Amino acid sequence: MQRGSFPLQGKRPESVAKDWWKQIQKKVYTEGLVEVTANGEDITDKVRTLLGK
Numbered sequence: 001m002q003r004g005s006f007p008l009q010g011k012r013p014e015s016v017a018k019d020w021w022k023q024i025q026k027k028v029y030t031e032g033l034v035e036v037t038a039n040g041e042d043i044t045d046k047v048r049t050l051l052g053k
Helices: 013-027 044-051
Strands: none
Touching (some): 013 044
């Protein structure tokens, strides 16, 4: 599990989460994305859509 706080700087939360997920994948082998929340909202499906999964 990893957590972080990220400024959106005009981007959508799912776009910021997708970029962070790609950085995590470079460092750690993982089976897949489990859950993504932004401001208390589950945005996992939105991030998966951006990832093409």
